[in-house]
Amino acid sequence: MNGNTNLERERDQLVALAMQVIERRGAEISKAELASEAQLSRARIDQFFPEETDLFDAIVDQWFSPLVVIMEEVLASNLPPNRKMYEFFARRFLQQRDRFRADPAAFTLYCELGNQHWERVRSYVDLGDHYLSELIAQSQADGYFPGLKIDEALSLINQMVVSYTQPMLLIIIDERLSEAKLARIIDTVFAGLSATDRGAAVVTGLRVA
């Protein structure tokens, strides 16, 4: 068991080293390069990361684990649905913003790597959707979002708060984003989102004056 813990610690150290190298070079690192940087044999690296993708997955895991902790804590809380949904987005936004402001270049690089390896990131985005669906179901039990299917509400809410979840937007419009604005958006969603057609779109098209 102690041996297992030592292995885990060594693996964590290798992931941390890989991330340092990525940030220093501004590019991905292969297992061969990690072996050289760590002055370890390739066989030793293979013990920790059998496949090339295992190293990248470990870095992705490192990146997302604090966000997963936030989601699980919020879901487990006893707050009312609107408070839960605000915290669900606000706490992750603040965590991401801290990371971005601490090192904008590294943050931008990880976003680009995430975009390039979207299939390795997708399960975390799906997990976020899973938790948000649970929040939507709880909200609907309290009478919010009447008439909408969970998937419809999910897609609409994701779109309305995308400024606070999409890292690329954080990079572009950081100074326009705030917890106060996010709170107003969540309040707007809870006050106004429903399946009721209130007439913004009509089939007759635009009549110009």
Next chain:
Amino acid sequence: MNGNTNLERERDQLVALAMQVIERRGAEISKAELASEAQLSRARIDQFFPEETDLFDAIVDQWFSPLVVIMEEVLASNLPPNRKMYEFFARRFLQQRDRFRADPAAFTLYCELGNQHWERVRSYVDLGDHYLSELIAQSQADGYFPGLKIDEALSLINQMVVSYTQPMLLIIIDERLSEAKLARIIDTVFAGLSATDRGAAVVTGLRVA
């Protein structure tokens, strides 16, 4: 006057040629390169584009002019505020989506060039904000968005519909965007957006169960 029209036509043809070259090469074009491509003297090119930035500005102008026409037509229409706001975003979204789907690589390239030369694009974004502010004022005259300053409503609405205005998001989540969803978002904004604090955020922080 006829001479002037001929000059304008020649200038438009040079802009069109520059855009063809940009799309073919996947990179910007200089005035010197345009002269070579068009088999014209550098002096002739200078007549149309005195500064290097004038060529890029002409391309930006070409890109945005149909979007400006849409905004002006919608503003001049006699629709109610919620219908106007929907058309204001929906028509530009559809125009951008047509462009994207017709040639995803070229669309992505122009987005990247726009990001790199943000200062040349900014005036068009500011114009959009100007028109949206006018729509917000008209909406508030009808009782919508109570208590919010125009600039506050402007920023919140821009954030809630950013999926339909930010070209980079169109590239990433095209298949998740639709006019029906945009209509629900605009309906939600008109039903729910106000200065009233409905309690999504509270100062006491998250109490975990």
